[in-house]
Amino acid sequence: MQFRSKTQKMAFLSLIAAIAIVLSYVERLIPSPLPLPGMKLGLANIMTLSALYYFKFKDVLTIVLIRVLVVFLILGQAMSLLYSFAGGMLSLIGMFLMLNSFKKFVSPIGVSIFGSFLHNVAQLLVLAVVMKSISISINYAPFILLTSIGTGFFVGLSSTFFIERILYKLENNQLKL
C-alpha cells in the first residue's frame, strides 16, 4: 500500500494496531462456552492477517508487537504477555511464510486457520515449559486445536470482508466516507 509520507504510513499502521487492541478487549467480554484455558476467538488476528496482504513483514510485525504490549499493559496478568507474545509471533511467521509461498492456493480463511492453529500450538508449548510438564498440554491439546479450526475460519472470513470492503477500496481511492 502506498503512502504520501512515512508519517502517514505510521499513522495508518497505528490505526490498524488500535483496532486490534480494541478487538482484543471486546473479545474478552464474550463468555467462553468451554472450560479450556487459553481458548479465545483471537479477533485481533483479523488485523494481523489483513495487514499481511498489504504490508511488508516488518510493518505487520510492528503492529503485532504494539498490540501485544498494549493489551498486556491494559489488561494482562503476569504470564499472559508470554503466551500472547509466543502465540502472536509463531502465528505471524507461519501466516507470512504461507502467504509468501502459497498465496495462489489459499484464501484468507485457510491462512487464518493455519495461523490460529500455530497460535494455540505456541501457547501449549509455553504451558508445557511453564508448568514443567508436557502431560497437561497433551491432555488439553486435542480440544484446543479443534477449536482453532472454528475460530480460524471466523477470523479468516472477517479478514476477507475487511480486505475486500475496506483495505482494497482504500488503496484504490474508492472509499466514500
Next chain:
Amino acid sequence: MIKLKTGDYIVMIGVVVITLFVFLLNVQRSYVSKHMEVQVKVGGELIDTFDIGYDMTKVYETHFGINKIVIKDGEVYISDADCPDLICVHSKHVHKNGEGIVCLPNRFSVEIVGHEKGEVDAVSQ
C-alpha cells in the same frame, strides 16, 4: 458466499489429522490403575504428592492465589479458586493417568501421574 480454494481444504484436513494424532496419543497414554499419584505443582515446582485412593481436600495459598483441591472416589478436581476466570473450577474432574487441571493465573496445576500399567508385564500372543 465464500470461495474456498484447494489450499484451504489442505490446511483444514492437516489440522484435523494432527488433532486426531494428538488425541490418539492421549488415549494411548491414559489408563486407570490403583497406583496413581496426584501431583500438585505451583509454577512448575512439585509441592505435594498424594495417592488417588485416599479421599482428601486441601487448600493451597501461594502468592499467586488460592486453589482448593479435592480427591474423592478416585477423581481429582479443583473445587474453588480465586482466579478471575474460574476455568479450573469448571473443568472436568480427572481420573486417568496423564490428565490434569491447570489454573493459569495462579500457575497452579494438579495432574495424575501413574506408575506401571496394572499388574500385567507382557501379553503373549
